[in-house]
Amino acid sequence: GATATAVAPRRFPVGFHWGAASSAYQIEGAWNEDGRGPSIWDTFARTPGRVRNGDTGDVAIDHYHRYREDVRIMADLGLTAYRFSTAWPRIQPTGSGPVNGAGLDFYERLVDELLSAGITPFLTLYHWDLPQALEDEGGWTNRETALRFGDYAAHVARRLGDRVEFWTTLNEPWCSAYLGYSSGKHAPGRVDQAAALAAVHHLNLAHGLGAQAVRSVVGDAAQLSVTLNLCAVRAASQSPEDLDALRRIDGVANRLFLDPMLRGSYPADVLADTAHLTDWSFIREGDPATINARLDALGINYYTPLTVAAPDGSGHVEAVTDHPGCGDLSFPDVDLPRTIMDWPIDATGLHELLMRVHRDYDGIPMVITENGMANDDYIGPTGEVHDPERIQYVSDHLDAAARAIADGVDLRGYFQWSLHDNFEWAYGYGKRFGIVYVDYPTQKRTLKASAHWYRDQIAQERGLA
Ligand code: PNW
Numbered sequence: 001g002a003t004a005t006a007v008a009p010r011r012f013p014v015g016f017h018w019g020a021a022s023s024a025y026q027i028e029g030a031w032n033e034d035g036r037g038p039s040i041w042d043t044f045a046r047t048p049g050r051v052r053n054g055d056t057g058d059v060a061i062d063h064y065h066r067y068r069e070d071v072r073i074m075a076d077l078g079l080t081a082y083r084f085s086t087a088w089p090r091i092q093p094t095g096s097g098p099v100n101g102a103g104l105d106f107y108e109r110l111v112d113e114l115l116s117a118g119i120t121p122f123l124t125l126y127h128w129d130l131p132q133a134l135e136d137e138g139g140w141t142n143r144e145t146a147l148r149f150g151d152y153a154a155h156v157a158r159r160l161g162d163r164v165e166f167w168t169t170l171n172e173p174w175c176s177a178y179l180g181y182s183s184g185k186h187a188p189g190r191v192d193q194a195a196a197l198a199a200v201h202h203l204n205l206a207h208g209l210g211a212q213a214v215r216s217v218v219g220d221a222a223q224l225s226v227t228l229n230l231c232a233v234r235a236a237s238q239s240p241e242d243l244d245a246l247r248r249i250d251g252v253a254n255r256l257f258l259d260p261m262l263r264g265s266y267p268a269d270v271l272a273d274t275a276h277l278t279d280w281s282f283i284r285e286g287d288p289a290t291i292n293a294r295l296d297a298l299g300i301n302y303y304t305p306l307t308v309a310a311p312d313g314s315g316h317v318e319a320v321t322d323h324p325g326c327g328d329l330s331f332p333d334v335d336l337p338r339t340i341m342d343w344p345i346d347a348t349g350l351h352e353l354l355m356r357v358h359r360d361y362d363g364i365p366m367v368i369t370e371n372g373m374a375n376d377d378y379i380g381p382t383g384e385v386h387d388p389e390r391i392q393y394v395s396d397h398l399d400a401a402a403r404a405i406a407d408g409v410d411l412r413g414y415f416q417w418s419l420h421d422n423f424e425w426a427y428g429y430g431k432r433f434g435i436v437y438v439d440y441p442t443q444k445r446t447l448k449a450s451a452h453w454y455r456d457q458i459a460q461e462r463g464l465a
Pocket residue numbers: 023026171172175229301370417424425433
C-alpha cells in the first residue's frame with residue numbers, strides 16, 4: 001500500500017506460540033464414521049428448538065476428511081501451533097470400556113500431519129462432546145463420569161504421548177456446568193442449579209484425574225494445562241453493594257474453578273453463598289488435593305468483560321440463570337461497541353484479567369487459548385472476504401496482551417478463535433468466528449482479510465518480516 005508502516009519492535013518472547021484453535025464437534029463432521037458413538041451434542045442438536053435453524057455437526061466443515069488441506073492452510077499462515085480437541089465418543093463410543101482404535105488413528109494422522117508441517121499440536125481432551133451413554137447415567141452430576149474421564153485421558157496419552165507435548169484437560173468447564181446444567185443453553189440442556197454445582201465439582205475432579213493420568217503416562221515431558229473462560233468481571237460502582245455482587249459472581253464464575261485447581265481448596269464464601277442450593281457433600285476427602293494437580297500453564301479464553309451490580313431492590317430473582325445462586329444480581333448495559341453475538345468489545349478487560357490471575361495465582365504461566373469475534377463478513381466482487389472489524393479486534397487484544405507481558409505476566413502463546421468458520425453451538429452455522437471463510441455448500445475455504453493480516457503480524461512479531 002501507499003502508507004509505509006514501520007516494523008514494530010518485537011513485543012512477544014522468543015518461542016511464543018502463534019496459533020489458532022478449533023474443537024472436534026464444531027469442525028469434524030463424519031458423525032457416524034469409524035465407530036464414533038453419539039455425544040450429548042448429537043442428541044441436543046437433533047432436539048427441535050435447541051440449535052438455531054436445526055443445524056447439527058453431522059457434516060460441519062468436514063475436517064475429518066479435509067484435515068490435510070486444513071493443515072496446509074495453517075502452514076501457509078505461518079502458525080506455529082494449532083489447538084484442537086479429541087472427541088471422546090470416537091475413542092470410547094460409550095465413554096468407557098475398550099478403545100476404538102480407528103478413532104485414535106484419526107488423531108494420530110492429524111498430529112503427524114501437523115508435526116511434519118512444523119506446527120506444534122496443543123491437544124484438548126474435552127471440548128463438550130460427552131458420550132451420550134455417560135449422560136444417560138447422570139453426566140457431570142455423576143462422580144463416575146470424572147473417573148471415566150481419567151481412563152479416557154490415559155488411553156489418549158498412551159497413543160499420542162510420544163509426539164504431543166502440550167495437553168489440556170478441559171475446555172471451559174464453566175460452559176459445561178452452567179450452560180449445560182443451569183441455564184440449559186448447551187447440551188445436555190438441563191435447568192437445575194444444584195445439578196450445575198455438582199457438575200462443577202465433578203468437572204474439577206475430572207481435570208485432576210485427567211492431569212494425573214497424562215502425567216503418569218507421559219511424564220515430565222508433558223506440559224499440562226486446563227482452559228478456563230474466566231469472567232473479566234467489573235462492578236457497576238464502588239458501592240459496598242455492587243462490590244459484594246462482584247465478589248459473588250467472581251466466586252461462582254472464577255474462583256470455584258481456580259481455587260481448587262491452583263490452591264487446592266474451595267472458596268469458603270462461595271460454598272456459603274450457595275448453601276441454599278446444595279450441601280456440597282459430593283466433595284469427598286482427598287478430592288481438593290486431586291484437583292490441585294501440578295500445572296505448567298493456565299489456558300485463558302477471553303472475549304468480553306461483564307459488568308455486575310447489586311440486586312435492583314425489586315426482590316426479583318431470575319428463575320433461569322447461567323450462574324447458580326446469582327439470579328438476583330443485575331447486569332447493567334454498558335456503553336461499548338458489540339459484536340454480532342451482542343458481546344461488548346473491550347480489550348482492556350483482557351489486560352485486567354491477565355494481571356489479576358498473575359497477581360492472585362502466583363505468577364502462573366498463561367496461554368490465551370481463545371480470542372476472536374463473530375462478524376458479518378463482507379464478500380467482495382472477486383470473492384475476497386473483508387472483515388476489518390475482526391482485524392481491529394485482534395490487533396487491540398494483541399496490544400493488551402503485549403501490555404500484560406510488559407507488566408510482568410508470563411504469557412506463552414495466543415490462539416485465534418477460530419481458524420475456520422464452524423458450528424457455533426446453539427447458534428449453528430449462523431455466526432462466523434473464523435479467519436478462514438467456509439462456503440458450507442461446497443466446503444471451499446477462503447482466507448479472510450484477517451487471515452492475511454494475522455500471517456503478516458506473526459511474521460513481523462517473530463522477526464521474519
Ligand atoms: C467458547 N457464553 O464458547 C468455546 O470454547 C468455543 O467452542 C466457542 O465457539 C467460542 O467460545 C465462541 O463462542 C463460549 O455464553 C460459548 O458466555 C458461550 C459463552 C462463552 C464461551
